[in-house]
Amino acid sequence: MTTAPIVKTSSWSPPHKAGNAEAQEAFHFSEENRAKLNQAIARYPEGRAASAVLWALYLAQDQNGGWLSEAAIVHVAEVLAMAPIRVQEVARFYTMLNTENKGRWRVQVCRTTPCWLRGSDKITAACLKAAGVSHLGEVSADGAVSVEEVECLGGCCNAPVMQINDREYYEDLSPEQAGEIVRDLRQDKLPTHSGSQTGRIASEPVGDKP
Amino acid sequence: MKLKINDIEVEVEDGSSVFQACVAAGVEVPHFCYHDKLSVAGNCRMCLVELENAPKPIASCAFPAADGMVVRTDTPSVEAAREGVMEFLLINHPLDCPICDQGGECDLQDQSLGYGRGTSRFADNKRAMPEQYLGPLIKTFMTRCIHCTRCVRFATEIAGVEDLGLINRGEEAEITTMGRALDTEFAGCLVDVCPVGALTSAPYSFAARPWELNHAQSVDVSDGVGSNIRVDSRGRQVLRVLPRLHEEVNEDWIHDKARHAIDGLVRQRLDRPYLRTPNGKLTETNWDTALTILAERMASCEAERMAALAGNLADCDSLYALKSLFAARGCQNIDCRQEGGELGSGDLSAPVAWLFNSTIAGIEEADAVLLIGCNPRDEGALINARLRKRFLQGVQGGVLPIAQIGAEADLTYAVESLGNSPQALEQLLAGTGFAEVLAGADKPLIIVGAGSAARPDGKALWEGLRRLSEQVGAVGQSTWNGFNVLHSAASRVGGLLMGFVPTQGGNGGKGGKGTAEIIQAAEAGELDILWLLGADELGNSAPDENSRENPYEKLGKTFVVYQGHHGDLGASHADLVLPAAAWPEKEGLYVNTEGRVQTANRAIFPPGEAREDWKIIRAVSGALAKQSGGGVVLPFDTLPQLRQKLFADHPVLAELDKPQKAEWSQWHATQSELNFSQEAFTPIVPDFYRTDSISRVSETMARCSAVRQAARSGSAEQIFPQTGSPLFDLAPQEGLSPQEVEAS
Numbered sequence: 001m002t003t004a005p006i007v008k009t010s011s012w013s014p015p016h017k018a019g020n021a022e023a024q025e026a027f028h029f030s031e032e033n034r035a036k037l038n039q040a041i042a043r044y045p046e047g048r049a050a051s052a053v054l055w056a057l058y059l060a061q062d063q064n065g066g067w068l069s070e071a072a073i074v075h076v077a078e079v080l081a082m083a084p085i086r087v088q089e090v091a092r093f094y095t096m097l098n099t100e101n102k103g104r105w106r107v108q109v110c111r112t113t114p115c116w117l118r119g120s121d122k123i124t125a126a127c128l129k130a131a132g133v134s135h136l137g138e139v140s141a142d143g144a145v146s147v148e149e150v151e152c153l154g155g156c157c158n159a160p161v162m163q164i165n166d167r168e169y170y171e172d173l174s175p176e177q178a179g180e181i182v183r184d185l186r187q188d189k190l191p192t193h194s195g196s197q198t199g200r201i202a203s204e205p206v207g208d209k210p
Numbered sequence: 211m212k213l214k215i216n217d218i219e220v221e222v223e224d225g226s227s228v229f230q231a232c233v234a235a236g237v238e239v240p241h242f243c244y245h246d247k248l249s250v251a252g253n254c255r256m257c258l259v260e261l262e263n264a265p266k267p268i269a270s271c272a273f274p275a276a277d278g279m280v281v282r283t284d285t286p287s288v289e290a291a292r293e294g295v296m297e298f299l300l301i302n303h304p305l306d307c308p309i310c311d312q313g314g315e316c317d318l319q320d321q322s323l324g325y326g327r328g329t330s331r332f333a334d335n336k337r338a339m340p341e342q343y344l345g346p347l348i349k350t351f352m353t354r355c356i357h358c359t360r361c362v363r364f365a366t367e368i369a370g371v372e373d374l375g376l377i378n379r380g381e382e383a384e385i386t387t388m389g390r391a392l393d394t395e396f397a398g399c400l401v402d403v404c405p406v407g408a409l410t411s412a413p414y415s416f417a418a419r420p421w422e423l424n425h426a427q428s429v430d431v432s433d434g435v436g437s438n439i440r441v442d443s444r445g446r447q448v449l450r451v452l453p454r455l456h457e458e459v460n461e462d463w464i465h466d467k468a469r470h471a472i473d474g475l476v477r478q479r480l481d482r483p484y485l486r487t488p489n490g491k492l493t494e495t496n497w498d499t500a501l502t503i504l505a506e507r508m509a510s511c512e513a514e515r516m517a518a519l520a521g522n523l524a525d526c527d528s529l530y531a532l533k534s535l536f537a538a539r540g541c542q543n544i545d546c547r548q549e550g551g552e553l554g555s556g557d558l559s560a561p562v563a564w565l566f567n568s569t570i571a572g573i574e575e576a577d578a579v580l581l582i583g584c585n586p587r588d589e590g591a592l593i594n595a596r597l598r599k600r601f602l603q604g605v606q607g608g609v610l611p612i613a614q615i616g617a618e619a620d621l622t623y624a625v626e627s628l629g630n631s632p633q634a635l636e637q638l639l640a641g642t643g644f645a646e647v648l649a650g651a652d653k654p655l656i657i658v659g660a661g662s663a664a665r666p667d668g669k670a671l672w673e674g675l676r677r678l679s680e681q682v683g684a685v686g687q688s689t690w691n692g693f694n695v696l697h698s699a700a701s702r703v704g705g706l707l708m709g710f711v712p713t714q715g716g717n718g719g720k721g722g723k724g725t726a727e728i729i730q731a732a733e734a735g736e737l738d739i740l741w742l743l744g745a746d747e748l749g750n751s752a753p754d755e756n757s758r759e760n761p762y763e764k765l766g767k768t769f770v771v772y773q774g775h776h777g778d779l780g781a782s783h784a785d786l787v788l789p790a791a792a793w794p795e796k797e798g799l800y801v802n803t804e805g806r807v808q809t810a811n812r813a814i815f816p817p818g819e820a821r822e823d824w825k826i827i828r829a830v831s832g833a834l835a836k837q838s839g840g841g842v843v844l845p846f847d848t849l850p851q852l853r854q855k856l857f858a859d860h861p862v863l864a865e866l867d868k869p870q871k872a873e874w875s876q877w878h879a880t881q882s883e884l885n886f887s888q889e890a891f892t893p894i895v896p897d898f899y900r901t902d903s904i905s906r907v908s909e910t911m912a913r914c915s916a917v918r919q920a921a922r923s924g925s926a927e928q929i930f931p932q933t934g935s936p937l938f939d940l941a942p943q944e945g946l947s948p949q950e951v952e953a954s
Contacts, residue, residue, distance in 0.1 A: 083372035088388055092377040 027071040029079065033059045037079065049080045053090050056080060057097050066106050066165055067098040095150075096166070102146040103139040105185040107131070108163040109178075112152035118159040119175070124149060126175035127162070130182035144186045157203040158196055168194040213279045228270035228281055229257055237283055240292060240321045242299075242405045243358035244271040247462050248367060254299070254358050256321065258291040259283045267291045289325075296326040299356050302337045302381070303406070310354065312407030314420040318356065337381055344374075344387065346913040347397040347466055349415050355408035357383050361400045368463065369394040370598050370622025391921040395591045395898055397914075398469040402453065402462075413470055413910045414450045418442075423449060426813035429800050430460075430468035431523050431793045432902060434660075434697035435570070435592045436802025437464045441794050441813035448472045448794050448813055458571040458869075459802065465591035466914060467898065467905055474908030475792055478777040481818025484787035492787065497819060497829070504786060505833035507769055508539065511738045517543035517728040520710060521744035521774065522699035522902055525798025525810070526863060528790075528823030529701065529710050530856045531844060532743055535831050538842040542713040542722030543731075546705025548745045550725045551663035553695070554706035555714060557880050558663075558672055562872035564706060566803040567691035568655055569869045570596055576692065577605050578651035580644065581614040582635070582675065584659025587621050588895040589698040590803065593657075598623050611651075613644045616659075616891040632667060632886035635674045639681065639884075648682035653690050660697040660803075661894030667887040674884050676877060685874045693874075697803040698895055704801035707870070708860045725749070733764040740765060742784065743823065744774040746903045773826060775816075776903035790823045791816035792904060797849060799856075799863065805870025807863050824852055 029037060037056050044051040056079065060072045068091050077084040091097045098106075109115075109124045124136075127147045131140045139146045155161035158171030162178060170181060170191065177197045184191060200206065212221050213228075215235040222231045227250070232239045243254035252272030259270045262280035267288060270281070282288065300322060307313045339352035357376060362385065365374040371394045373387045385408070392400075401411045423442040430437040430451075437460035440452045451472055453464040483500035484492040508516065518536055520529055529546060536544050547553065553564040568576065573596045586594040601610050601623035613626040615634045628634040628644055638645040648654040658675055662668060675693065679685045684692030697703055705711070712722025723731060729749065731737040742748075749761035762783040772784030775792040795816040801807050816822070821829075831844040846852040857864035899915040900906045 083366075085373055085375035085388060085390075089375045089377055093379050 027060065027064060027069060027075045029059065029075070030063055033063050034079075041080075050082050050086070053080055053082065053087060054094075057087070057091055061097055062166070065101075065104065067101045069101075073099075101139065101143075102137070102148070103144050104188070105145045105182075106165050107145060107147045107182055107185070108150045108153070108166070109147065110151070110153040110155070110159070110161045110163070111149040112156075114156035115153075115159040115161055120149075120160045122175045123160050123162060123173055123178045126179040127182050130179035131186070140186060142186060144188070145182055147182070158200065170194055170197060172196045172198040172200055211275060211277045213275055213277070213281060215281045216284055222275055226275045228259060228261070228268065228273045228275050228279065231275045231279075232259065232270060232281065232283060239270055239283055240325050241271060242317055242321075242356060243360060245360050245363070245403055248360060248363040248403070251359050251363065254356065255295045256292065256299070256325075258288060258295065260285050260288050292325040293327050296322055297331070300326070300330065301332050302353075303356060304336060304353050306354075310351070310407040311349075311410040311415055312354075312404075316407060317405035339384055342384075342386055343389075343391075344400070344409070345392050345394075345397050346910070346917050347412050347470055348401060349410045349412040351408055351410070352384060353408075354406050355385055356406055357385070358405060359385075360403040360405065361385060361409060364396070364400055364403050365392065365394065367602065368399070368595055368598070369396040370595075374400075391917060393918060393921045395465045395467070395587070396463060396595070398466050399453075399463045411450065411470075413473060417449050418444050424813070426794070426811045427454060428794065428810040428813065429700075429802075429808045430464060431700035431800060431810070432467045432471060432905060433465075433590050433592075434699055434702060434803040435459060435590045436700065436800055436804075436806060436808050437468055437592055438808070439464055439468060443794070443813045446814050446817070448475055458569065459806070460592045461595075463592060463595060467591075467901070467911060470910045470914070471899075471902075471905040471908045472794075473910050474776070474904040474906070475794065476817075477907040477909075478903075479792075479817050479820070480775055480777055480781060480787055480789035481816075481820055482789055483819065484781075484784075484789075486785040492781075492784075500786060500788060501829055501833040502837075504771060504788075504830055505837040507739055508830075508834055509837040513539050513541040514543075515736065515738040516541045516741070517545075517723060517731070517737055517739070518741040518743065519544075519548050519725060519728060519745040519748065520546040520701060520705055521548055521742070521746055521780070522701055523793060523904075524701040524705070524743050525793070525796070525800055525823065526701075526704040526708065526807075526856065527798055527849065527852055528743060528827060529705050530708055530859075531824040531827040531846075531852060532741070533708065533710050534844055534855075535827055535834075536741075538831070538844070543728055544710055544722065545712060545725045545728065546701060546710035547664075547725055548748050549661055549664045550749065551660075551665075551668050552724075553660060553663045553672075554709075555711045555724070557669065557878070559714075560872070560876035560878075561707070561805065561870060562691070562693065562874050563672060563676070563877045564660065564663075564695045564697075565703065565805045565870055565872050566593075566657075566694045566696060567685075567872055568653075568694050569804050572690075573597055573655065574600050574603070575690070576600060576651075576653050576655035577610065578648050578653075579610065579612040579655045579657070580638075580648060581612065581616065581621075581625070582656065582658045583616050583632075583662030583665075583671070583891045583894075584657060584696050585617065585619050585621070585893055585895065586657065586696060587619065588893065588898040589659055589661070590696050591898070593696060593803075594621060597621070611644070611647045613647075617893055619893075630890040631888050632665075632671050632674070632891075633888060635671070635678065635886060636884070638678055639674060641681065645678070645682060648678075648684065651682075653692060654682050654684040655692045655694065656684055657694045657696050659894050660695050660699075660702065662891060663695075665887065665889070665891075667885060667889075669880075670882065670884045670886055673880055673882060674886070676879065677884075691872070691874060695803070698901070700800050700802075703803055703805055704799065704807075704863070707801060707805065707862050708856070729761050729764055732768040733766055735767055737768045739771065740768045741771045742773065742780045744780070744790070744903070745772075746774070746776070746778040746780045748779075773823060774903065775820060776907060778903035778906060780903075788826050789816075789818065789820035790826060791820055795820070796822040799853075801863070805862075805872070806868060807866050809866065824849065 040052040040055040041049045056076045064072050073087050077087040131145045161171045213231045218235040220235040239257045241257040243251045252269045257270045258267035260282045261268050342350045362374045366372050373390045401409045426441045428441045438454035438456040442450045451469045483495045485495040615628045679693040712724050770784045771786045772780045773788040794813040798810045835843045899911040905911045
């Protein structure tokens, strides 16, 4: 069965350049995100809005350009009627929530067993080199990119895999391709296509068809 | 529910944990994060026990007890589990017990001795954490923290300041406020609940080891709650104050003024008698001269032209001695209500009109609360903590309704404001608004601040509250009396119970003079002698003398005798100063706002020539008798004799540690019109940390007060770096004679 074409990257625009002073100073949920959050709150009993804190933080992080500023955390606390420190505890516990600006593009390289067996270490090293940083989590000097290792992204059949900004997958990577992507991202140039970088469709076997 | 713990049969209530069952069976279970008065966290894992048929050891503090459980705490697997937990806890804990203030009273130290491995197998680097700023009373060593989160739970649940949290995870986990100041009056309790040396007392830092200290059981006198405390002293100095458990009063807690105002005990002390010379200066004198001069003056003074006023820290023994002395002289101008007001006399002489009738523990039964003219957080912090506890419990189907008439303040629970003047009471009396909530409640609770009685409309206010109490059914039930007066002075209820108020109708129907009349008389030159028994807050308990007219300036040509321990307002306006012992330096009876009589024991000796208050009064009576040729000498030479007399005259004071049972029917209605003033309620205690002559000279309290003001005005960061340096001046006190040093 042949499946749908590769996901078009044109549907998502680069995140706004967060990290500058204005973005940090004030934070309010956009109407769209607020509506999503209200739906989430409605799933819990009356007076238990705090249960929606993870979803609220996820939305806030997404809106704020990939990280949670103090203002964003305080705003979430206000919306959910929680003490700011309780939201801080949650935000700082989970590795998928950032409390520091990680740059406009967060490159998330999978390091769990299948990807690791397929050479994720080399992918990480290539990404770090292309970003011009020395260690994971460091933001490149131009404020564009940071590289982090994450646990299984669920794309094992197309290992090695990396993800960008919690969204797009880049699969079947070679270190060269990974480095190329990171270099492009530093220019705010999006890769032409996501998914398998070797053109494989639906995880079909590599090599000649039988 | 019946369980077996180590073959011991034990019966516990439903809802108990296995840990509580172990405690009930008398079996010791080591623990760190579990605290009787806090929620269960279950994160230290030290309380692991073996449960029959369970595949692995269970954390007993977080495991509900069930009928028929068989638990063992003495098996090899439990011992191995404890050793393992202990080893993990110690991996990142520094081995700095010799330089740690918790040493000698450290749960971790004790339990690693009792349950640990004895040696460490850990050879890598330990983690180190930066210190935190948690206010001027807490010194932090976060490297020692074992993340039990007791402090987080205490701040969140008891203190009601949700600013402390545990952030990050694993090795990076840390306790922090994220830079916000902790605005709580229970900071000292955070130190108490910390099982290790991560949070230690800043003013007490490096002052002493626990085994060097003498302990005296005492009662806090900094407010009217009567918290039970233990006074730790070494030599002639009080080094720290710790709470004693009293479930019906302060539970496990005391506030910071009770705990940390003690550095005021060594400052500005009156350690010898002083006499004002004709040039207007107070000069040192000796007891003989002081007593003779006073006796001469008193002997030649008409009873009408003498008066005595007692301050907020006076104990019952000295109040009784002074009252007896003035009674023997036929003088009725005595008053223990230095802020004024009519509580305890006239229409309000029935005890039920000025006691905390529901009792403090009774707050937990209330199902609707009205606060009027009081800020319980400042006037009785432990009562506020009890109100918060009740608030958190909630009522059937919602939150406990609490409303307030008075200045709005953050009380650590949700309060509906009904307005800021007694006129809001008129609407309640009309039965509308919150009155319906009160009337619908089974056990409505009304708390009024005793200081509000000193308002011009104080009597109308009390009559209004009497009517409201009856109207909403707060009183009149056999098991519930919800009308409460919150006193903020430790001496007040004792004074009122023994009638340290101007006699009514005596003196040929004229009666004695009360505080206001005494000050008027002094101003008019109608008074020759005014005896101030530690009265430093005349006219108003507000400590800020700039914000009010100073009644001391009005005392005019009256010969003012100040008997007390600190050079405060009273002493600076006195003509004769009699140096007295402060509360830790004497035995005393104190009565709290419930009418609970409690004894305070002596911890140290008074400095210099200062003496216990009752002894001074007894000595004056002796000198007076000599002067007037065999007048009345007070009939007691020892404290037991004095107490015998006191108890015979006032049997209500004889029963210790029981709240008074006051009859509502004794408080009779007055037919007066209720004329409430439009004037707003002003805070009775404008600065929680500085309310008496001891706390006003305390450097620690001054620092706390400054931090609170800064925190409330949002500039906490400016005072950020003042982490505690030792505040104690441990130099020997001046003014000690060699004999006295020997005597101690």
